[in-house]
Amino acid sequence: MAAALIVLAAGQGSRMKSERPKVLHEVAGAPLLRHALLSGAALEPVRTVVVVGHGGEAVETALRGFDEDAVVAVQTEQRGTAHAVAQARGALEGFDGDAFVLYGDTPFIEGETLQRMAEARAAGADVVVLGFEAADPMRYGRLVTDGDRLERIVEFKDATEAERAIRLCNSGVMACDAATMFSLIAEVGDDNASGEFYLTDLPALAAKRGLSARVVVCDESETLGVNTRMDLAAAEAAFQRRARAAAMENGATLVDPATVHFAFDTHLGRDVVVEPHVVFGPGVTVESGATIRAFSHLEGAHVSEACVVGPYARLRPGTELDRGAKVGNFVEVKAAQVDEGAKINHLSYVGDAHVGAHANVGAGTITCNYDGVGKHRTTIGAHAFIGSNTMLVAPVAVGDEAMTGSGSVVTRDVPDGALALSRARQENKDGMARRLMAKLRAAKEAR
Ligand code: UD1
Numbered sequence: 001m002a003a004a005l006i007v008l009a010a011g012q013g014s015r016m017k018s019e020r021p022k023v024l025h026e027v028a029g030a031p032l033l034r035h036a037l038l039s040g041a042a043l044e045p046v047r048t049v050v051v052v053g054h055g056g057e058a059v060e061t062a063l064r065g066f067d068e069d070a071v072v073a074v075q076t077e078q079r080g081t082a083h084a085v086a087q088a089r090g091a092l093e094g095f096d097g098d099a100f101v102l103y104g105d106t107p108f109i110e111g112e113t114l115q116r117m118a119e120a121r122a123a124g125a126d127v128v129v130l131g132f133e134a135a136d137p138m139r140y141g142r143l144v145t146d147g148d149r150l151e152r153i154v155e156f157k158d159a160t161e162a163e164r165a166i167r168l169c170n171s172g173v174m175a176c177d178a179a180t181m182f183s184l185i186a187e188v189g190d191d192n193a194s195g196e197f198y199l200t201d202l203p204a205l206a207a208k209r210g211l212s213a214r215v216v217v218c219d220e221s222e223t224l225g226v227n228t229r230m231d232l233a234a235a236e237a238a239f240q241r242r243a244r245a246a247a248m249e250n251g252a253t254l255v256d257p258a259t260v261h262f263a264f265d266t267h268l269g270r271d272v273v274v275e276p277h278v279v280f281g282p283g284v285t286v287e288s289g290a291t292i293r294a295f296s297h298l299e300g301a302h303v304s305e306a307c308v309v310g311p312y313a314r315l316r317p318g319t320e321l322d323r324g325a326k327v328g329n330f331v332e333v334k335a336a337q338v339d340e341g342a343k344i345n346h347l348s349y350v351g352d353a354h355v356g357a358h359a360n361v362g363a364g365t366i367t368c369n370y371d372g373v374g375k376h377r378t379t380i381g382a383h384a385f386i387g388s389n390t391m392l393v394a395p396v397a398v399g400d401e402a403m404t405g406s407g408s409v410v411t412r413d414v415p416d417g418a419l420a421l422s423r424a425r426q427e428n429k430d431g432m433a434r435r436l437m438a439k440l441r442a443a444k445e446a447r
Pocket residue numbers: 008009010011012051075077078079080081082083084103104105139140141142153155169170171172197198199200225
């Protein structure tokens with residue numbers, strides 16, 4: 001059965017007290033909305049509709065950064081969850097299959113949970129609602145069941161005391177044949193405590209037509225929604241706990257797990273060792289057997305087998321370290337390919353560059369890649385030796401097995417095997433230091 005996602009993201013999220021739309025607040029380096037779409041990806045949806053309202057343009061711009069195919073539907077006035085879903089109707093014109101409603105502010109629904117909902121649909125349930133046993137049901141909608149059957153959902157505000165005692169709650173996720181969903185929504189009214197069009201009316205409306213509704217239950221942790229900054233921090237903490245556990249289950253060593261911070265897409269291979277206080281931004285893969293030493297910050301980087309990074313290293317987007325490369329303390333690397341066995345061990349900036357195999361980049365080397373307007377490339381050949389404190393003024397190339405003298409400012413290409421020296425020749429003036437000091441002291445005493 002083909003699946004479509006309808007992701008509700010029109011709410012203002014006023015309790016965030018933010019200029020930014022709620023669904024664009026980030027957990028593990030990705031907007032909440034992206035997490036919701038990643039959950040939904042398990043269904044291999046053929047269409048995705050994101051319903052936007054407050055901050056709609058900002059949401060659409062951000063969405064384009066990670067999903068080119070999703071369609072945006074605008075809900076100009078927030079009149080309730082059923083009204084929000086109805087806005088997706090046009091975008092799903094001609095779609096034949098199941099619609100899954102997700103919330104853009106609920107980042108942790110497991111793909112496997114959505115698959116169980118799809119299975120319940122395949123097994124004959126017309127409407128499938130994702131429920132959970134709430135430790136503290138608070139203001140969630142309550143699921144009124146009769147055995148396996150879901151009779152109806154009652155919102156907290158409209159519930160009787162007896163109904164409020166029910167602990168099986170509505171997560172908000174719902175699945176139904178799309179055409180059926182829209183035709184049921186057409187019957188939803190706003191005669192309730194909030195004066196809104198509730199999506200939660202669907203199970204009861206379905207029952208009236210002789211259609212069936214069922215509950216699929218998931219763990220409460222999956223349904224965590226973000227409404228406040230405190231919720232956002234709790235979501236981040238929950239994500240990090242799971243990511244650390246998953247990394248260790250997959251065979252990585254985290255020396256002090258609580259101090260390692262993962263992004264939503266960090267990938268660590270087997271026998272990777274991560275020392276304390278390491279931050280992974282988005283887009284990092286570390287291959288088997290590599291070591292990331294303490295206090296390093298990595299983002300958009302690929303670290304191959306047996307590399308050693310840090311302590312105190314910074315890998316920025318576009319860093320590619322081949323097998324066994326070393327990047328040491330206080331080294332920043334950006335948009336650079338570092339070939340097998342090359343070493344950049346101390347106090348350097350290497351950006352927009354290619355460092356050849358087994359090259360040695362000395363302490364304090366800088367690729368001067370930016371002239372104030374444009375960026376330029378530096379190429380360092382295989383087995384080259386870059387002397388300490390070399391300024392490589394890009395665009396510039398240093399050949400294979402070439403050397404640069406310490407303190408050189410290299411502005412012209414260096415041929416293979418050549419030594420480039422570009423600094424003033426040293427002069428020694430005998431006795432000059434002593435004479436100078438005597439003169440300075442005498443001048444001080446005369447004052
Ligand atoms: C909703 C459910 C409730 C469930 C709870 C789970 C209804 C009527 N109630 O309540 O049963 O237990 O979620 O968190 O569905 N949204 C729009 N447009 C709107 C209204 C909402 O896009 O017009 C979006 C919001 O941005 C949010 C989501 O839909 O992401 C849920 O809306 P919200 O107002 O938070 O619903 P709850 O009152 O929490």
